[in-house]
Amino acid sequence: MRRYAEVKTANMLMAVELSRRSKGQLRSYSLHPGMVATNTVDKEALWPAFRQLDIVTSDMKPKENGFERWKTIPQGATTTVVAAFDPRLDDKAGTYLVDGNIAMKEQVASHAVDPVCCLLLE
Incomplete structure (x- = not known):
């Protein structure tokens, strides 16, 4: 980040x-x-950052209660x-x-x- x-x-x-x-x-x-909810969540290299930010669920789906809403x-x-x-x-x-x-x-x-x-x- x-x-x-x-x-x-x-x-x-x-x-x-x-x-x-x-x-x-x-x-x-x-x-x-x-x-923005795109295919970026499919990129495994980004998973640790997404998890650290608490913006995805454990199965890598966008979380609605992260630090900001997905668009x-x-x-x-x-x-x-x-x-x-x-x-x-x-x-x-x-x-x-x-x-x-x-x-x-x-x-x-x-x-x-x-x-x-x-x-x-x-």
Whole structure:
């Protein structure tokens, strides 16, 4: 899970920096589509992480009482569609989206959107 968090943070920083460098000419976002019930639960390499997070049953079925509800594929696609087409985001490039909305402060680690951290991309 640590690697996932590192990659997610890099993705968020890239969205912030791409937006800054393009001076608003490109709309770049990062997002969390949610836990989408797909065939990922069939990948045995992921089973230990899923069990550690307590999001699957012992027979690898999605748990409804995990840390967040599983979404259907259309529900999981919603935030990506919002990022691509929602005009409310036109002046909000570089933001992080969750459940089709701009994430609340408590949903985002401050270092993941800190422009100073983008110096790593120089």
